[in-house]
Structure formats: C-alpha cells, structure tokens
Amino acid sequence: MTTPYTTHEYDVIIIGAGGAGLRAAIEASSMGVSVGVICKSLLGKAHTVMAEGGMAASMGNVDDRDGWKVHFADTMRGAQYINNCEMAMHHAKEAPERVHELEAWGALFDRTKDGRILQRNFGGHKYPRLAHVGDRTGLEMIRTLQDHGIHEGIDFHMEVTVTHLIKEGNRVVGAFSYEREKGRFLLFKAKAIVIATGGFGRAYKVTSNSWEYTGDGQTIAYDAGADLLDMEFVQFHPTGMVWPPSVRGILVTEGVRGEGGILKNSEGNRFMFEDVPPNYQSSTADNEEEGWRYVTGDKHANRPPELLTRDHVARKIVKEVKEGRGSPHGGAFLDIAWIKEHIKDSESHIKKKLPSMYHQFMELAQVDITKEPMEVGPTTHYAMGGIRVNADTQMSTVDGLFACGECAAGLHGANRLGGNSLSDLLVFGKRAGEHAALYAKEHGDGTIDAAHVDTLVEEALAPMSRQDGENPYAIQHELQDAMQDLAGISRSEAGLNEAIEKIHALKARAANAFAPGNRDYNPGWHTALDIHNLLTVSEALCLSAVQRTESRGGHYREEYPEKTEEGSSYNTVVRKAPDGSMEVERMPVVPQTDEMKQIIEDNK
Amino acid sequence: MAQVTFRVWRGEGEGGYFEEYTSEVGDGMVVLDAIHDIQAEQAPDLAVRWNCKAGKCGSCSAEINGMPKLMCMTRLSSLDLTQPVTVEPMKAFPLVKDLVTDVSYNYEAKMKIKPFKPRKPDAEDGTWRIQQDDVERVQEFRKCIECFLCSDVCHVLRDHHEHQGYIGPAMFVKSAAYEMHPLDVEDRISDLKETQGLGFCNITKCCTKVCPEHITITDNAIIPLKERVVDEYYDPLTRLFKIFKPNKSK
Numbered sequence: 103m104t105t106p107y108t109t110h111e112y113d114v115i116i117i118g119a120g121g122a123g124l125r126a127a128i129e130a131s132s133m134g135v136s137v138g139v140i141c142k143s144l145l146g147k148a149h150t151v152m153a154e155g156g157m158a159a160s161m162g163n164v165d166d167r168d169g170w171k172v173h174f175a176d177t178m179r180g181a182q183y184i185n186n187c188e189m190a191m192h193h194a195k196e197a198p199e200r201v202h203e204l205e206a207w208g209a210l211f212d213r214t215k216d217g218r219i220l221q222r223n224f225g226g227h228k229y230p231r232l233a234h235v236g237d238r239t240g241l242e243m244i245r246t247l248q249d250h251g252i253h254e255g256i257d258f259h260m261e262v263t264v265t266h267l268i269k270e271g272n273r274v275v276g277a278f279s280y281e282r283e284k285g286r287f288l289l290f291k292a293k294a295i296v297i298a299t300g301g302f303g304r305a306y307k308v309t310s311n312s313w314e315y316t317g318d319g320q321t322i323a324y325d326a327g328a329d330l331l332d333m334e335f336v337q338f339h340p341t342g343m344v345w346p347p348s349v350r351g352i353l354v355t356e357g358v359r360g361e362g363g364i365l366k367n368s369e370g371n372r373f374m375f376e377d378v379p380p381n382y383q384s385s386t387a388d389n390e391e392e393g394w395r396y397v398t399g400d401k402h403a404n405r406p407p408e409l410l411t412r413d414h415v416a417r418k419i420v421k422e423v424k425e426g427r428g429s430p431h432g433g434a435f436l437d438i439a440w441i442k443e444h445i446k447d448s449e450s451h452i453k454k455k456l457p458s459m460y461h462q463f464m465e466l467a468q469v470d471i472t473k474e475p476m477e478v479g480p481t482t483h484y485a486m487g488g489i490r491v492n493a494d495t496q497m498s499t500v501d502g503l504f505a506c507g508e509c510a511a512g513l514h515g516a517n518r519l520g521g522n523s524l525s526d527l528l529v530f531g532k533r534a535g536e537h538a539a540l541y542a543k544e545h546g547d548g549t550i551d552a553a554h555v556d557t558l559v560e561e562a563l564a565p566m567s568r569q570d571g572e573n574p575y576a577i578q579h580e581l582q583d584a585m586q587d588l589a590g591i592s593r594s595e596a597g598l599n600e601a602i603e604k605i606h607a608l609k610a611r612a613a614n615a616f617a618p619g620n621r622d623y624n625p626g627w628h629t630a631l632d633i634h635n636l637l638t639v640s641e642a643l644c645l646s647a648v649q650r651t652e653s654r655g656g657h658y659r660e661e662y663p664e665k666t667e668e669g670s671s672y673n674t675v676v677r678k679a680p681d682g683s684m685e686v687e688r689m690p691v692v693p694q695t696d697e698m699k700q701i702i703e704d705n706k
Numbered sequence: 707m708a709q710v711t712f713r714v715w716r717g718e719g720e721g722g723y724f725e726e727y728t729s730e731v732g733d734g735m736v737v738l739d740a741i742h743d744i745q746a747e748q749a750p751d752l753a754v755r756w757n758c759k760a761g762k763c764g765s766c767s768a769e770i771n772g773m774p775k776l777m778c779m780t781r782l783s784s785l786d787l788t789q790p791v792t793v794e795p796m797k798a799f800p801l802v803k804d805l806v807t808d809v810s811y812n813y814e815a816k817m818k819i820k821p822f823k824p825r826k827p828d829a830e831d832g833t834w835r836i837q838q839d840d841v842e843r844v845q846e847f848r849k850c851i852e853c854f855l856c857s858d859v860c861h862v863l864r865d866h867h868e869h870q871g872y873i874g875p876a877m878f879v880k881s882a883a884y885e886m887h888p889l890d891v892e893d894r895i896s897d898l899k900e901t902q903g904l905g906f907c908n909i910t911k912c913c914t915k916v917c918p919e920h921i922t923i924t925d926n927a928i929i930p931l932k933e934r935v936v937d938e939y940y941d942p943l944t945r946l947f948k949i950f951k952p953n954k955s956k
Contacts, residue, residue, distance in 0.1 A: 143755075143757055143763075143765065144755075144765065144809070144813075145813065146763075146852055147757045147758075147763040147764070147765050148757075149757075149758070151757075151758065151762050151763045151851070152758050152760065152762055152763075202832065202833055205833070205834065206824060206827075206832075207822065208821075208822035208824070208884075208887065208889075208890075210836075210841050210844065210845075210848065210887065210888075211841070212838065212841060213836055213837060213838040213841055215838075216835065217828075217834075217835030217836050217837055218833065218835065219833075220838075235841070235845070235848075236845070238762075238849065241762065241848075241849075241851070242848060245848070249816070249821065249822065249880075250821065250822070252813075252816070252817060253817075253821045283802055283806075283808075312757040312758045312759065312763065313756065313757060313759075314757065345734070346733045346734020346735070347732065347733060347734060347735075348732070348733075348734050348735045348736060348739045349734060349736075349760075352759070352760045353760070458762070461761070462760065462761065465761070465779055465781070466734070466736075466761075466779070466781070467734070573746075573750070574750070575745070575746035575747075575750065576746070579746070617750060617751070618750060618751060619750070619751030620751075622718060622753075622802075622803050623753035623802055623803040623804070623806050624750075624751045624753070625745060625750070625751065625752065625753060625754065626745075626750030626751050627751070629750075
C-alpha cells in the first residue's frame with residue numbers, strides 16, 4: 103500500500119522564508135493571489151538573520167554625491183563585468199525604495215544627525231551606502247518582513263523540506279515535500295513557484311552558512327530542467343573566526359573594517375597596503391592616516407586597503423599565512439582595539455558600533471575585541487552562481503518557476519560586494535513575487551500525475567527502508583573535506599578533477615544511504631535526503647570551475663592566476679542532459695547598452 | 707581531548723528517558739558540537755533543532771544541567787565535566803521528540819499582537835525623521851532572537867500552563883518594541899490588560915536571567931507596559947474624567 107500524503111493548493115508557493123522569500127510572498131499576496139510559504143526551519147530563523155553589515159542603497163544620506171549610477175558602476179566593477187548588467191541596473195535603481203518601504207513596515211535603522219537613515223562604508227562601495235542597525239541588520243530585516251508578512255493572509259508551512267518540483271510539459275505545477283516534525287508527506291499544487299532557498303555553503307567544511315544551506319533550491323530547479331549559471335563563483339569572506347576549532351568559519355562582519363579595523367600579519371605589518379589591484383589603485387589610500395580619515399567620514403580621503411573587494415582581501419590573508427606570517431592558528435590579525443589611538447572612549451564606541459561582534463568573541467573565543475586583535479581567516483560565505491533567471495521577471499528557464507535571492511544568479515557575477523545581498527533579496531524578491539503572481543493569474547491549474555507522486559514517496563522513504571547502508575553524516579563530512587581542500591579558495595585542474603571523481607564515488611554511496619529510526623523528526627533521514635543536493639551543486643561547481651581557465655573574482659586557478667580576455671566574454675551554464683548527465687556550456691555575457699558603458703566610464 | 711558523559715533526553719510526546727553517551731570533547735567546543743558528534747557517530751536519529759550555530763537565530767534552546775540556554779553558545783569549558791552533562795528539551799512547551807519542542811504557542815501569541823502602525827511620514831518624499839536616541843531606546847527589544855527561553859522559565863506557563871490567556875515574556879518584549887517604537891501610533895494597552903495576561907506576571911525576573919541577548923525583560927519591557935496599563939485604567943484623574951463622561955467609558 104502506498105504511503106498517504108496531504109495536498110495543499112495555492113496560486114503561488116514560495117520555497118524559503120529568508121529575506122527574498124518573505125519579500126516575494128508579501129508582494130504576491132498584495133496582488134490578490136493565494137500564497138503559501140514553505141520553509142525548512144521555523145519562521146524567522148533563516149540565514150538572513152546572520153547578515154550583519156547592512157543593505158546597500160544609494161540614498162545619498164551621508165554623501166550626496168552618491169546615486170544609482172555610482173552604485174551600478176560599483177556593482178559592475180566588483181562583479182568583474184561578467185554579471186547581468188540589466189539586473190545590476192534594476193538593483194541600483196530600486197534599492198532605495200525597498201529600504202524606505204522596510205522602514206514603513208517597522209524596521210529601525212541607525213540615523214544621521216538630521217534624522218535620516220545613516221549609511222556606512224563597505225568594501226567596493228565608493229560612498230557610504232549601507233543602511234544598517236549596529237551589526238545586526240539581517241535580524242532587523244527578517245523580523246520586519248516576518249512580522250509584516252504574518253498579517254498579510256499568507257499561509258506558512260514551517261519545517262517542511264521540498265525534495266522535488268513536479269512538471270507538466272515544461273511548466274512547473276507543484277512541489278513534493280515532507281514535514282520534518284512528523285515525516286508526513288505534503289504535495290503542493292501551484293500555478294507558479296518561487297524558489298528562495300539561499301546558498302550551499304554547507305558543501306564546505308569551513309563556512310559561515312547555517313545547516314540549511316545545502317543547495318536545495320538549485321538542485322530541485324536543476325532536476326526540473328532549469329539552467330544553473332556561474333556555479334564556479336563562490337565568495338570566500340576574508341574574515342571568519344579561526345579559533346577555537348568548533349567556531350571556525352563563523353562570520354566576522356566587514357563592518358569591523360568599515361569602522362576602522364585593520365589587518366596585520368604576525369610581524370605587525372599592515373600587509374593590505376601591498377599589491378593593490380590596478381583598477382582600484384586610484385581610489386585606495388596609500389597611507390594609514392588617509393585610511394583613518396576615510397573611515398571617519400572625510401570625503402576627500404581614499405578608502406583604506408582593508409576595504410578592497412572580498413576576493414582580494416581573502417587571497418591576501420591566505421598569502422600571508424602561506425608565507426609564514428600568519429597568526430598562531432593560521433589566520434591574520436584583525437584589530438579594532440587600535441582605534442583607541444584616535445578615539446577617547448574607544449571601548450564603549452566599539453561596543454556600540456559592533457555589539458554582536460563584541461559578544462561573539464567574548465563568549466566563543468574569550469577575546470575582548472576592545473582590547474586585543476581577533477584572529478580571522480577566509481570562510482565560505484556566498485554563492486554568486488545559482489539558478490539562471492530573466493533579469494526583469496526572475497523566471498528561470500522552466501515556465502512558471504521563479505528564483506530570487508542567493509539561489510538565483512546574475513547580479514553579482516564573479517564577486518559580490520558586501521551589502522549588495524540584502525538589497526538583492528528585497529529588489530528581486532519583490533520582482534519575483536510580482537511576476538509569479540502575474541503568471542498565476544494568466545495560467546490555469548496544472549495537472550499532477552498521481553503515479554509520479556507515489557514514486558517520489560518511495561524514493562524519499564528509501565533510506566529508512568534499508569536494513570543497513572552508508573552513514574549519511576559520514577558522506578556529508580567527506581564531501582565537505584574534499585570541497586574544502588580541492589575546490590576552495592585556490593583551485594587547480596588536477597584538484598578539481600579529483601574532487602569530481604570523489605563526488606561520483608560519494609554519489610554511488612549516497613544511493614545506499616541508511617537512516618535508522620522512524621519518520622518522526624529524524625535528522626539522519628533528513629541528512630540522507632539533503633546529500634543529493636549537496637552532491638549536485640558540488641558537481642556543478644567543480645565542472646564549471648575546471649573549464650574556466652583563468653582567475654576572476656571568487657574563482658582562483660593556480661595555473662592561471664590572471665584574468666583573460668576570453669574569460670570576460672562568457673558565463674558558464676550547467677544543465678541536465680537528456681541522459682541524466684550534467685552538461686556544461688558557455689553563453690555570452692549579457693551585453694551592456696551604450697548608456698551603461700557611459701555610466702561605467704564616468705565612474706571609473 | 708577528554709571523554710565526557712552526556713545524559714540526553716530521548717523520547718516523544720509524554721514518554722521519555724535519559725540516555726547516556728560518552729563523547730570526546732576538544733578545545734573551545736560548545737554543547738551543540740557534542741550533540742552533533744553524538745548524532746553523527748552514535749544516534750543518527752537524535753532530534754535537535756539548530757540553524758546558525760552563532761547565537762543569532764535562537765533555534766537551539768534547551769536546558770543544560772537544568773539551566774535554560776542556547777546549546778550553540780554554551781561552552782563545555784564553562785561546565786563541570788567531571789559530572790555527566792545533562793541536556794533536556796524546554797519544559798514549558800510540548801515535546802515533539804528528544805530535544806525538539808513544539809513552540810507554535812509563541813507564533814500564535816504573536817498573531818494576537820496588533821501589528822506596527824506608523825504615523826504619517828514626516829517628509830514629502832514619504833520618509834521619516836527620527837533621532838538616534840529614539841532608535842537606541844528600543845534597540846534592546848529588537849535584539850530579541852525569539853529563542854523563547856524567557857517563556858520557558860516563566861512560571862505562568864511552565865507551572866500554571868496559562869498558555870491561553872497569556873502571551874508570555876517573549877511577546878511582552880515584542881509588544882514593548884512596538885509600543886516604544888518612535889513611529890508607532892497603535893494602542894496595545896487594553897489588549898495587554900484584557901486578553902494577553904500582562905497582569906499574570908508577578909515580576910520574579912526569571913526571564914531576564916536567562917535571556918541570551920541580555921535583554922532586561924522585566925524592568926525595561928514588562929514593568930513599563932504595566933505602568934502604561936495603570937496610567938490608562940487606574941489613574942485617579944483618568945477615572946474621575948471617565949465618571950463625568952460615562953458614555954465614553956464603555
């Protein structure tokens with residue numbers, strides 16, 4: 103007898119309830135369609151809570167020279183010009199409105215003296231641009247969206263994991279899922295689906311990402327025939343905690359450097375002053391005094407080199423460690439305590455500006471950051487690549503299937519600027535919600551084949567129906583080790599090929615994963631189902647990385663340390679071939695209009 | 707590395723028992739690390755709820771050696787490891803399984819609170835002007851990570867099971883965040899008195915003691931809300947005013 107399942111029906115379902123998913127849900131609901139949100143955790147716990155620094159929007163409250171054109175140009179430069187310029191345009195133009203709207207829903211940001219929203223400096227942004235509240239902007243954002251969203255008539259299905267999308271022809275018509283709590287199966291019928299599931303940092307051993315980041319959205323979209331784009335580009339945030347081992351990878355906000363924090367090696371040198379990339383030389387301070395003036399608001403000063411883009415800072419730290427000038431536990435020193443040379447009451451200033459960081463180091467590492475430097479090193483932080491979407495509608499290459507936020511690709515190209523993520527969530531969350539609702543209004547109900555659902559039930563139950571088999575946790579750990587060593591911040595052809603072989607071997611073992619116990623809140627079973635996703639995104643990443651024979655942004659190849667002309671001309675696409683294998687192809691970068699070229703030129 | 711014994715609650719619904727596990731403990735480890743090790747090596751179906759492992763999401767609430775804490779922020783070096791370390795689920799909420807409880811009560815309680823309602827924008831472009839001092843005044847409440855440890859220790863819930871007519875300290879913090887929001891114009895005082903059970907709180911301050919975000923829940927959130935109730939309902943001048951205008955007192 104087949105295991106029963108419950109069916110829910112909505113016009114639009116949103117998978118994921120972080121910033122992008124919630125914003126999409128609010129927008130879709132406002133357009134009068136029925137909306138169901140499915141999230142893997144409890145509401146309000148999604149990875150967005152971890153975002154610290156702020157939300158980039160060129161409101162010009164602190165420096166009125168800022169505007170959307172400068173923000174656009176900064177984003178393009180940071181992305182190394184292979185991002186989707188149309189998305190970068192939408193993002194730069196619409197971000198300020200999304201911030202103001204958040205305030206109207208109850209978010210409280212730090213203020214300027216004249217009572218407007220305060221904006222802070224961040225790496226790669228020409229002017230102070232990040233709306234923020236202390237160093238917990240993500241929490242403010244998700245709580246505001248959550249508390250607003252629960253009164254908008256949206257249904258929330260918490261602790262539910264989607265394992266498959268269901269199609270009719272090339273159109274998506276439903277999603278199959280299980281409840282984590284009781285293991286019951288749920289079928290969602292929908293006219294349009296928005297994926298907003300975030301990234302896949304859990305494929306690595308050292309990561310700032312939470313457990314949910316297992317590439318679910320990318321994988322269900324890929325399995326449903328959608329294109330994945332730019333999967334080789336992963337951001338390694340330069341400053342994660344390195345000690346003690348159990349907290350390795352937890353994020354140390356870029357806000358520390360925005361507030362004047364400096365990086366030093368074991369010899370006490372500010373090594374970031376060396377090797378400044380040519381396209382940033384004219385905008386980078388060449389002495390410590392100028393750097394300090396910049397972070398304290400001097401409009402005529404250039405930024406300190408600690409605020410260069412994340413890919414560059416991360417590789418510089420790795421270089422110091424490799425050459426024997428690292429900190430005791432293999433990182434660099436990040437020092438904010440030094441500002442006591444300039445600020446009288448630096449201790450309370452630091453506690454006020456960086457309260458979570460103070461807490462985090464005090465409680466997890468017993469380090470008082472107002473007195474001593476922190477030890478930091480790179481940590482896997484963000485996936486620039488993901489589901490390929492239309493720049494205007496956020497629809498993927500599958501009809502009726504939309505994606506927004508980190509799981510979608512396009513805006514950030516080879517490297518994301520800090521602060522551009524929270525604004526990305528809101529700008530494209532809104533667009534995805536709007537266009538999914540429109541799609542749902544224009545299309546009728548789909549049909550779901552019941553026999554197909556029965557096979558999905560069986561597939562999901564397989565790890566529990568075996569008598570013995572592979573430990574899913576062990577497979578996950580082995581994958582994380584391989585990705586960390588072979589597909590991390592520094593890659594080579596041999597290493598990537600070794601990783602691909604390892605992934606194939608792990609796939610074979612995962613097919614025999616065993617989860618003892620029953621369906622009630624069984625993490626072993628959940629892990630057994632999650633590893634398919636981790637293996638899929640890891641394979642897509644390695645295949646994409648091996649064919650990009652250059653270094654650009656988050657992707658660094660040991661044999662090809664420079665950028666190439668060819669590399670600036672294409673994006674990498676991964677899709678499922680008819681025989682079920684993964685195929686990789688190149689497509690030309692979205693061309694810039696003359697207007698865009700001019701804006702970029704004017705803001706060089 | 708040291709071998710440490712953990713007594714972990716196992717079971718579903720009403721039933722349950724402590725199971726002992728021995729696990730290796732290394733430098734800087736927190737309780738959640740040990741639980742993960744046990745899960746990966748000895749008990750794959752051990753249920754535990756967690757997300758960020760950085761004290762920011764408030765998912766991994768539990769009772770460690772009888773004290774309500776976040777598992778991810780409790781360093782093993784802060785505990786006496788010569789004795790078994792006891793890890794149990796929160797007690798004020800129904801057990802789902804092992805260390806996971808059904809916290810839906812808190813989500814339902816939040817639905818009872820009237821949502822944020824801003825005053826008219828201050829500027830023509832639809833934005834507001836707010837002073838930093840006014841932002842800072844409510845920051846404390848907005849730090850709440852909704853771990854529900856405060857409600858876990860609240861005797862009104864834990865011992866008296868008043869889940870129906872009482873929204874709990876976590877949601878009093880939420881109410882305070884709205885009530886003291888510089889832009890908010892909604893009135894939640896009558897709800898707090900009439901249907902949300904603010905009066906049940908008798909200020910034992912247990913909630914404040916366990917808050918991992920160090921929010922001074924009782925003194926800064928609950929007592930000021932109680933004062934607002936007093937001002938509105940029991941202030942002699944207001945009452946006198948109501949006597950002369952009886953039609954408005956209903």
